[in-house]
Amino acid sequence: MPNLPLRSGGPNARIAVIPGDGIGKEVTPIGVAAIQAAARKHRHIEFVEFDWSADKYLREKVSLPEGAVELLQNEFDAILFGALGDPRVPSNQHAADILLGLRFKLDLYINARPTELFHERFTPLKDRVCNDIQLIVFRENTEGIYVGAGGFFKKGTPDEIATQEDINSRKGVERIIRHAFEFARTHYLGSAGFQPASAGAHKPLRVCMSDKSNAMTFAGDLWQRVFKSVRVEYPDVESRHLYIDTLTMELVRDPRQFDVIVTNNLFGDIISDLSAELAGGLGLAPSGNIHPGRTSLFEPVHGSAPNIAGKGIANPFGSVLAAGMLLDFLGWHPEATCLKSAVKAALLDNMTTPDLHGSHTTAQVSDYLLAHIAKHA
Numbered sequence: 001m002p003n004l005p006l007r008s009g010g011p012n013a014r015i016a017v018i019p020g021d022g023i024g025k026e027v028t029p030i031g032v033a034a035i036q037a038a039a040r041k042h043r044h045i046e047f048v049e050f051d052w053s054a055d056k057y058l059r060e061k062v063s064l065p066e067g068a069v070e071l072l073q074n075e076f077d078a079i080l081f082g083a084l085g086d087p088r089v090p091s092n093q094h095a096a097d098i099l100l101g102l103r104f105k106l107d108l109y110i111n112a113r114p115t116e117l118f119h120e121r122f123t124p125l126k127d128r129v130c131n132d133i134q135l136i137v138f139r140e141n142t143e144g145i146y147v148g149a150g151g152f153f154k155k156g157t158p159d160e161i162a163t164q165e166d167i168n169s170r171k172g173v174e175r176i177i178r179h180a181f182e183f184a185r186t187h188y189l190g191s192a193g194f195q196p197a198s199a200g201a202h203k204p205l206r207v208c209m210s211d212k213s214n215a216m217t218f219a220g221d222l223w224q225r226v227f228k229s230v231r232v233e234y235p236d237v238e239s240r241h242l243y244i245d246t247l248t249m250e251l252v253r254d255p256r257q258f259d260v261i262v263t264n265n266l267f268g269d270i271i272s273d274l275s276a277e278l279a280g281g282l283g284l285a286p287s288g289n290i291h292p293g294r295t296s297l298f299e300p301v302h303g304s305a306p307n308i309a310g311k312g313i314a315n316p317f318g319s320v321l322a323a324g325m326l327l328d329f330l331g332w333h334p335e336a337t338c339l340k341s342a343v344k345a346a347l348l349d350n351m352t353t354p355d356l357h358g359s360h361t362t363a364q365v366s367d368y369l370l371a372h373i374a375k376h377a
Protein backbone atom coordinates (compact mmCIF):
# COMPACT_ATOMS: atom_id res chain seq x y z
CA MET A 1 0.00 0.00 0.00
CA PRO A 2 1.56 3.38 -0.96
CA ASN A 3 2.12 5.54 2.09
CA LEU A 4 1.63 8.82 0.23
CA PRO A 5 -0.97 9.97 -2.27
CA LEU A 6 1.60 10.32 -5.03
CA ARG A 7 0.59 10.44 -8.66
CA SER A 8 4.04 10.02 -10.13
CA GLY A 9 6.89 11.70 -8.31
CA GLY A 10 8.67 12.04 -11.69
CA PRO A 11 9.93 15.27 -13.25
CA ASN A 12 7.08 15.69 -15.77
CA ALA A 13 3.41 16.41 -15.30
CA ARG A 14 0.30 17.28 -17.28
CA ILE A 15 -2.08 19.51 -15.38
CA ALA A 16 -5.66 20.29 -16.43
CA VAL A 17 -6.79 23.79 -15.48
CA ILE A 18 -10.48 24.56 -14.95
CA PRO A 19 -10.85 28.22 -13.86
CA GLY A 20 -14.69 28.09 -13.90
CA ASP A 21 -16.72 31.18 -13.04
CA GLY A 22 -16.36 34.55 -11.31
CA ILE A 23 -13.16 34.98 -9.33
CA GLY A 24 -12.15 31.42 -10.27
CA LYS A 25 -11.01 33.01 -13.55
CA GLU A 26 -8.99 35.62 -11.64
CA VAL A 27 -7.20 33.48 -9.06
CA THR A 28 -6.56 30.25 -11.01
CA PRO A 29 -4.04 31.84 -13.44
CA ILE A 30 -2.08 32.93 -10.36
CA GLY A 31 -2.03 29.34 -9.07
CA VAL A 32 -0.74 28.24 -12.49
CA ALA A 33 1.92 30.99 -12.57
CA ALA A 34 3.02 30.05 -9.04
CA ILE A 35 3.50 26.41 -10.08
CA GLN A 36 5.44 27.50 -13.17
CA ALA A 37 7.68 29.81 -11.14
CA ALA A 38 8.41 27.18 -8.49
CA ALA A 39 8.90 24.24 -10.82
CA ARG A 40 10.57 25.73 -13.87
CA LYS A 41 14.15 24.68 -13.02
CA HIS A 42 13.75 20.94 -12.52
CA ARG A 43 10.39 19.98 -13.96
CA HIS A 44 8.52 20.00 -17.21
CA ILE A 45 4.84 20.78 -16.89
CA GLU A 46 2.19 21.01 -19.55
CA PHE A 47 -0.97 22.93 -18.66
CA VAL A 48 -4.18 22.49 -20.66
CA GLU A 49 -7.08 24.83 -19.89
CA PHE A 50 -10.74 23.79 -20.11
CA ASP A 51 -13.51 26.39 -20.34
CA TRP A 52 -16.15 24.39 -18.47
CA SER A 53 -18.19 27.16 -16.88
CA ALA A 54 -21.52 28.99 -16.74
CA ASP A 55 -20.61 30.82 -19.98
CA LYS A 56 -20.22 27.53 -21.83
CA TYR A 57 -23.34 26.08 -20.22
CA LEU A 58 -25.44 29.08 -21.23
CA ARG A 59 -23.94 29.19 -24.72
CA GLU A 60 -23.87 25.49 -25.60
CA LYS A 61 -26.00 23.78 -22.90
CA VAL A 62 -22.91 21.71 -22.03
CA SER A 63 -21.66 21.36 -18.45
CA LEU A 64 -19.26 18.39 -18.18
CA PRO A 65 -18.64 17.38 -21.82
CA GLU A 66 -18.94 13.77 -22.89
CA GLY A 67 -15.62 11.95 -22.52
CA ALA A 68 -14.26 14.57 -20.08
CA VAL A 69 -13.80 12.16 -17.20
CA GLU A 70 -11.92 9.61 -19.31
CA LEU A 71 -9.76 12.39 -20.80
CA LEU A 72 -8.78 13.69 -17.38
CA GLN A 73 -8.24 10.22 -15.97
CA ASN A 74 -6.07 8.98 -18.84
CA GLU A 75 -4.11 12.05 -19.87
CA PHE A 76 -3.61 14.24 -16.82
CA ASP A 77 -1.84 13.86 -13.47
CA ALA A 78 -3.84 16.49 -11.64
CA ILE A 79 -6.45 19.24 -12.01
CA LEU A 80 -6.20 22.80 -10.72
CA PHE A 81 -9.75 24.04 -10.27
CA GLY A 82 -11.10 27.55 -9.58
CA ALA A 83 -14.75 27.85 -8.59
CA LEU A 84 -18.17 27.40 -10.15
CA GLY A 85 -21.36 29.37 -9.56
CA ASP A 86 -23.05 32.13 -11.51
CA PRO A 87 -26.23 34.10 -10.77
CA ARG A 88 -27.34 33.52 -14.39
CA VAL A 89 -27.65 29.80 -13.58
CA PRO A 90 -29.80 29.88 -10.43
CA SER A 91 -30.12 26.08 -10.35
CA ASN A 92 -26.31 25.78 -10.22
CA GLN A 93 -26.78 22.75 -12.48
CA HIS A 94 -23.49 23.22 -14.35
CA ALA A 95 -21.57 23.42 -11.06
CA ALA A 96 -23.19 20.24 -9.73
CA ASP A 97 -22.53 18.40 -13.01
CA ILE A 98 -18.90 19.46 -13.20
CA LEU A 99 -17.66 19.51 -9.61
CA LEU A 100 -19.74 16.73 -8.09
CA GLY A 101 -19.43 14.83 -11.39
CA LEU A 102 -15.63 14.90 -11.20
CA ARG A 103 -15.54 14.05 -7.48
CA PHE A 104 -17.78 11.02 -7.96
CA LYS A 105 -16.69 9.83 -11.40
CA LEU A 106 -12.97 10.16 -10.70
CA ASP A 107 -13.70 8.47 -7.33
CA LEU A 108 -11.89 11.22 -5.40
CA TYR A 109 -12.71 9.70 -2.04
CA ILE A 110 -10.40 11.82 0.11
CA ASN A 111 -11.25 15.46 0.68
CA ALA A 112 -8.13 16.78 2.39
CA ARG A 113 -8.58 20.12 4.14
CA PRO A 114 -5.46 21.30 5.98
CA THR A 115 -5.68 24.17 8.45
CA GLU A 116 -2.53 26.01 9.44
CA LEU A 117 -2.47 29.27 11.33
CA PHE A 118 0.12 31.44 9.53
CA HIS A 119 -0.16 34.43 11.87
CA GLU A 120 -1.85 34.94 15.22
CA ARG A 121 -3.88 37.89 14.00
CA PHE A 122 -5.94 35.62 11.73
CA THR A 123 -7.50 33.44 14.42
CA PRO A 124 -10.69 34.51 16.20
CA LEU A 125 -9.54 32.50 19.24
CA LYS A 126 -7.99 34.36 22.15
CA ASP A 127 -4.35 33.78 23.10
CA ARG A 128 -3.62 31.18 20.44
CA VAL A 129 -0.27 31.02 18.66
CA CYS A 130 0.55 29.51 15.25
CA ASN A 131 1.60 26.10 16.57
CA ASP A 132 -1.73 25.71 18.38
CA ILE A 133 -3.73 25.41 15.15
CA GLN A 134 -2.14 22.92 12.74
CA LEU A 135 -4.44 20.12 11.67
CA ILE A 136 -5.86 18.31 8.68
CA VAL A 137 -9.41 17.07 8.13
CA PHE A 138 -9.97 14.03 5.92
CA ARG A 139 -13.58 14.11 4.81
CA GLU A 140 -15.08 11.09 3.05
CA ASN A 141 -15.90 12.59 -0.34
CA THR A 142 -17.96 10.09 -2.35
CA GLU A 143 -20.70 8.75 -0.07
CA GLY A 144 -22.90 9.88 2.83
CA ILE A 145 -25.92 12.07 2.27
CA TYR A 146 -24.28 13.66 -0.78
CA VAL A 147 -25.07 10.77 -3.11
CA GLY A 148 -28.60 12.11 -3.57
CA ALA A 149 -30.49 9.00 -2.41
CA GLY A 150 -33.96 9.80 -1.15
CA GLY A 151 -37.16 11.25 -2.42
CA PHE A 152 -40.49 12.87 -1.83
CA PHE A 153 -43.86 11.40 -1.00
CA LYS A 154 -46.98 13.50 -1.49
CA LYS A 155 -44.79 16.45 -2.50
CA GLY A 156 -46.49 19.82 -2.30
CA THR A 157 -49.33 18.57 -0.10
CA PRO A 158 -49.80 19.15 3.64
CA ASP A 159 -48.85 15.46 4.16
CA GLU A 160 -45.54 15.82 2.33
CA ILE A 161 -42.60 13.62 3.34
CA ALA A 162 -38.96 14.06 2.26
CA THR A 163 -36.22 11.51 2.87
CA GLN A 164 -32.44 11.87 2.45
CA GLU A 165 -30.45 8.70 2.90
CA ASP A 166 -26.98 8.43 4.40
CA ILE A 167 -25.01 5.89 2.35
CA ASN A 168 -21.96 4.29 3.99
CA SER A 169 -20.18 1.34 2.40
CA ARG A 170 -17.70 -0.83 4.27
CA LYS A 171 -15.16 -0.17 1.49
CA GLY A 172 -15.79 3.60 1.57
CA VAL A 173 -15.48 3.89 5.35
CA GLU A 174 -12.40 1.70 5.52
CA ARG A 175 -10.42 3.47 2.81
CA ILE A 176 -10.84 6.96 4.30
CA ILE A 177 -10.04 5.78 7.85
CA ARG A 178 -7.03 3.85 6.59
CA HIS A 179 -5.81 6.90 4.70
CA ALA A 180 -5.96 8.96 7.93
CA PHE A 181 -3.79 6.40 9.74
CA GLU A 182 -1.35 6.12 6.83
CA PHE A 183 -1.02 9.90 6.68
CA ALA A 184 -0.47 10.07 10.45
CA ARG A 185 2.27 7.47 10.24
CA THR A 186 4.06 9.01 7.25
CA HIS A 187 3.95 12.73 8.07
CA TYR A 188 5.16 15.09 10.72
CA LEU A 189 4.45 18.71 11.52
CA GLY A 190 7.42 20.90 10.71
CA SER A 191 7.87 24.62 10.25
CA ALA A 192 6.43 24.28 6.71
CA GLY A 193 3.35 22.40 7.90
CA PHE A 194 2.66 18.71 7.20
CA GLN A 195 5.76 17.14 5.69
CA PRO A 196 6.48 13.56 4.58
CA ALA A 197 8.51 11.66 7.18
CA SER A 198 10.66 8.62 6.71
CA ALA A 199 9.62 5.62 8.76
CA GLY A 200 10.47 5.90 12.44
CA ALA A 201 12.07 9.35 12.09
CA HIS A 202 9.23 11.18 13.84
CA LYS A 203 6.48 10.40 16.29
CA PRO A 204 3.29 9.70 14.28
CA LEU A 205 0.54 12.31 14.25
CA ARG A 206 -2.59 11.74 16.34
CA VAL A 207 -5.83 10.57 14.69
CA CYS A 208 -9.34 11.48 15.84
CA MET A 209 -12.28 9.68 14.19
CA SER A 210 -15.59 11.45 14.59
CA ASP A 211 -19.17 10.29 14.03
CA LYS A 212 -22.59 10.46 15.67
CA SER A 213 -22.85 6.75 16.45
CA ASN A 214 -24.93 7.41 19.57
CA ALA A 215 -27.81 8.69 17.41
CA MET A 216 -27.09 7.48 13.86
CA THR A 217 -26.80 3.92 15.08
CA PHE A 218 -26.52 1.95 11.82
CA ALA A 219 -23.99 4.08 9.95
CA GLY A 220 -22.24 4.88 13.23
CA ASP A 221 -21.96 1.20 14.09
CA LEU A 222 -20.17 0.56 10.78
CA TRP A 223 -17.80 3.50 11.34
CA GLN A 224 -17.07 2.26 14.88
CA ARG A 225 -16.38 -1.32 13.81
CA VAL A 226 -14.14 -0.27 10.93
CA PHE A 227 -12.27 2.25 13.11
CA LYS A 228 -11.60 -0.45 15.72
CA SER A 229 -10.42 -2.97 13.13
CA VAL A 230 -8.11 -0.51 11.34
CA ARG A 231 -6.60 1.13 14.45
CA VAL A 232 -5.18 -2.21 15.70
CA GLU A 233 -3.02 -2.28 12.56
CA TYR A 234 -1.45 1.05 13.64
CA PRO A 235 -0.41 0.51 17.28
CA ASP A 236 2.21 3.27 16.90
CA VAL A 237 -0.45 5.88 16.04
CA GLU A 238 -2.31 7.49 18.97
CA SER A 239 -6.01 7.48 18.10
CA ARG A 240 -9.34 8.28 19.69
CA HIS A 241 -13.00 8.77 18.90
CA LEU A 242 -15.16 11.82 19.60
CA TYR A 243 -18.81 12.37 18.80
CA ILE A 244 -19.10 15.17 16.26
CA ASP A 245 -20.80 17.54 18.69
CA THR A 246 -18.02 17.02 21.22
CA LEU A 247 -15.38 17.48 18.51
CA THR A 248 -16.95 20.81 17.54
CA MET A 249 -16.69 22.07 21.11
CA GLU A 250 -13.19 20.70 21.70
CA LEU A 251 -11.86 22.16 18.45
CA VAL A 252 -12.81 25.64 19.58
CA ARG A 253 -11.85 25.12 23.25
CA ASP A 254 -8.38 23.69 22.57
CA PRO A 255 -7.34 23.04 18.95
CA ARG A 256 -3.90 21.83 20.13
CA GLN A 257 -5.51 18.41 20.73
CA PHE A 258 -5.85 17.65 17.02
CA ASP A 259 -3.50 16.66 14.18
CA VAL A 260 -5.60 14.41 11.89
CA ILE A 261 -9.40 14.31 11.94
CA VAL A 262 -11.30 11.74 9.86
CA THR A 263 -15.04 11.76 9.41
CA ASN A 264 -17.92 11.33 6.98
CA ASN A 265 -18.97 13.58 4.12
CA LEU A 266 -21.48 15.76 5.98
CA PHE A 267 -19.59 16.17 9.25
CA GLY A 268 -16.36 16.72 7.31
CA ASP A 269 -17.97 19.48 5.29
CA ILE A 270 -18.95 21.31 8.47
CA ILE A 271 -15.94 20.62 10.68
CA SER A 272 -13.45 21.58 7.94
CA ASP A 273 -15.18 24.96 7.52
CA LEU A 274 -15.02 25.47 11.27
CA SER A 275 -11.33 24.58 11.39
CA ALA A 276 -10.60 26.83 8.38
CA GLU A 277 -12.26 29.71 10.19
CA LEU A 278 -9.96 29.16 13.18
CA ALA A 279 -7.01 30.02 10.91
CA GLY A 280 -8.33 32.98 8.94
CA GLY A 281 -11.25 31.63 6.95
CA LEU A 282 -12.09 31.21 3.30
CA GLY A 283 -9.31 33.34 1.88
CA LEU A 284 -6.62 31.03 3.26
CA ALA A 285 -8.23 27.63 2.81
CA PRO A 286 -7.11 25.12 0.17
CA SER A 287 -8.56 21.70 -0.50
CA GLY A 288 -7.56 18.50 -2.28
CA ASN A 289 -9.96 15.95 -3.76
CA ILE A 290 -7.72 12.93 -3.96
CA HIS A 291 -7.56 9.32 -5.04
CA PRO A 292 -4.02 8.14 -4.34
CA GLY A 293 -2.27 7.22 -7.56
CA ARG A 294 -4.99 8.66 -9.80
CA THR A 295 -5.82 12.05 -11.33
CA SER A 296 -6.83 14.28 -8.41
CA LEU A 297 -8.33 17.76 -8.14
CA PHE A 298 -7.10 20.73 -6.11
CA GLU A 299 -9.08 23.92 -5.46
CA PRO A 300 -9.44 26.87 -3.12
CA VAL A 301 -12.32 26.34 -0.68
CA HIS A 302 -14.04 29.59 -1.59
CA GLY A 303 -16.69 29.94 -4.30
CA SER A 304 -16.94 32.18 -7.35
CA ALA A 305 -17.74 35.30 -5.25
CA PRO A 306 -19.92 37.07 -7.85
CA ASN A 307 -20.13 40.09 -5.54
CA ILE A 308 -16.46 40.96 -6.15
CA ALA A 309 -15.81 39.28 -9.52
CA GLY A 310 -14.14 41.62 -12.02
CA LYS A 311 -13.12 44.16 -9.37
CA GLY A 312 -9.50 43.02 -9.18
CA ILE A 313 -9.58 42.40 -5.42
CA ALA A 314 -9.95 38.61 -5.20
CA ASN A 315 -7.55 37.01 -2.75
CA PRO A 316 -5.33 34.48 -4.59
CA PHE A 317 -3.90 32.73 -1.48
CA GLY A 318 -6.45 29.86 -1.52
CA SER A 319 -5.61 29.08 -5.14
CA VAL A 320 -1.85 29.27 -4.56
CA LEU A 321 -2.10 27.05 -1.47
CA ALA A 322 -4.23 24.59 -3.47
CA ALA A 323 -1.51 24.65 -6.15
CA GLY A 324 0.95 23.82 -3.34
CA MET A 325 -1.16 20.81 -2.34
CA LEU A 326 -1.12 19.71 -5.98
CA LEU A 327 2.69 19.87 -6.00
CA ASP A 328 2.82 17.82 -2.80
CA PHE A 329 0.55 15.27 -4.49
CA LEU A 330 3.03 15.08 -7.39
CA GLY A 331 5.76 14.43 -4.84
CA TRP A 332 7.38 17.81 -5.54
CA HIS A 333 7.72 18.82 -1.90
CA PRO A 334 10.40 21.56 -2.12
CA GLU A 335 8.31 23.37 -4.76
CA ALA A 336 5.18 22.98 -2.62
CA THR A 337 6.98 24.44 0.38
CA CYS A 338 8.14 27.35 -1.78
CA LEU A 339 4.51 28.30 -2.59
CA LYS A 340 3.46 28.11 1.02
CA SER A 341 6.45 30.20 2.14
CA ALA A 342 5.47 32.89 -0.38
CA VAL A 343 1.95 33.11 1.06
CA LYS A 344 3.35 33.23 4.58
CA ALA A 345 5.76 36.03 3.60
CA ALA A 346 2.94 38.02 1.98
CA LEU A 347 0.88 37.73 5.16
CA LEU A 348 3.79 38.85 7.34
CA ASP A 349 4.41 41.80 4.97
CA ASN A 350 0.70 42.78 5.04
CA MET A 351 0.59 42.21 1.30
CA THR A 352 -3.09 41.22 1.34
CA THR A 353 -6.38 41.97 -0.42
CA PRO A 354 -9.29 43.74 1.37
CA ASP A 355 -10.92 40.50 2.64
CA LEU A 356 -7.83 40.07 4.86
CA HIS A 357 -7.93 43.78 5.81
CA GLY A 358 -5.25 44.72 3.30
CA SER A 359 -5.37 47.45 0.67
CA HIS A 360 -3.73 45.60 -2.22
CA THR A 361 -5.17 44.38 -5.50
CA THR A 362 -5.06 40.81 -6.79
CA ALA A 363 -2.39 41.86 -9.29
CA GLN A 364 -0.18 43.42 -6.60
CA VAL A 365 -0.42 40.37 -4.35
CA SER A 366 0.26 38.13 -7.34
CA ASP A 367 3.38 40.13 -8.30
CA TYR A 368 4.65 39.83 -4.74
CA LEU A 369 4.04 36.06 -4.59
CA LEU A 370 5.65 35.37 -7.97
CA ALA A 371 8.70 37.50 -7.16
CA HIS A 372 9.11 35.70 -3.83
CA ILE A 373 8.79 32.28 -5.48
CA ALA A 374 11.23 33.21 -8.28
CA LYS A 375 13.78 34.34 -5.68
CA HIS A 376 13.52 31.20 -3.52
CA ALA A 377 12.78 28.44 -6.06
Ligand SMILES: NC(=O)c1ccc[n+]([C@@H]2O[C@H](COP(=O)([O-])OP(=O)(O)OC[C@H]3O[C@@H](n4cnc5c(N)ncnc54)[C@H](O)[C@@H]3O)[C@@H](O)[C@H]2O)c1
Binds near residue numbers: 083084092099282303
Ligand atom coordinates in the same frame (compact mmCIF):
# COMPACT_ATOMS: atom_id res chain seq x y z
N1 LIG B 1 -16.11 24.83 -4.91
C1 LIG B 1 -16.88 25.72 -5.52
O1 LIG B 1 -16.84 25.89 -6.74
C2 LIG B 1 -17.80 26.56 -4.70
C3 LIG B 1 -17.68 26.64 -3.31
C4 LIG B 1 -18.53 27.48 -2.61
C5 LIG B 1 -19.50 28.23 -3.31
N2 LIG B 1 -19.59 28.11 -4.66
C6 LIG B 1 -20.53 28.93 -5.45
O2 LIG B 1 -20.02 30.25 -5.50
C7 LIG B 1 -21.12 31.18 -5.59
C8 LIG B 1 -21.02 32.21 -4.48
O3 LIG B 1 -21.20 31.53 -3.24
P1 LIG B 1 -21.00 32.19 -1.82
O4 LIG B 1 -21.16 33.67 -1.94
O5 LIG B 1 -21.86 31.45 -0.86
O6 LIG B 1 -19.51 31.82 -1.41
P2 LIG B 1 -18.14 32.52 -1.88
O7 LIG B 1 -17.04 31.74 -1.26
O8 LIG B 1 -18.09 32.68 -3.34
O9 LIG B 1 -18.19 33.99 -1.21
C9 LIG B 1 -18.49 34.19 0.18
C10 LIG B 1 -17.94 35.58 0.60
O10 LIG B 1 -16.51 35.51 0.67
C11 LIG B 1 -15.91 36.41 -0.23
N3 LIG B 1 -14.79 35.71 -0.89
C12 LIG B 1 -14.77 34.41 -1.27
N4 LIG B 1 -13.60 34.11 -1.82
C13 LIG B 1 -12.86 35.24 -1.81
C14 LIG B 1 -11.55 35.56 -2.28
N5 LIG B 1 -10.75 34.66 -2.84
N6 LIG B 1 -11.14 36.85 -2.12
C15 LIG B 1 -11.92 37.76 -1.53
N7 LIG B 1 -13.15 37.51 -1.06
C16 LIG B 1 -13.62 36.27 -1.21
C17 LIG B 1 -16.99 36.78 -1.24
O11 LIG B 1 -16.77 38.05 -1.79
C18 LIG B 1 -18.25 36.69 -0.39
O12 LIG B 1 -18.44 37.88 0.32
C19 LIG B 1 -22.39 30.33 -5.52
O13 LIG B 1 -22.84 30.09 -6.82
C20 LIG B 1 -21.91 29.04 -4.87
O14 LIG B 1 -22.72 27.94 -5.21
C21 LIG B 1 -18.75 27.32 -5.38
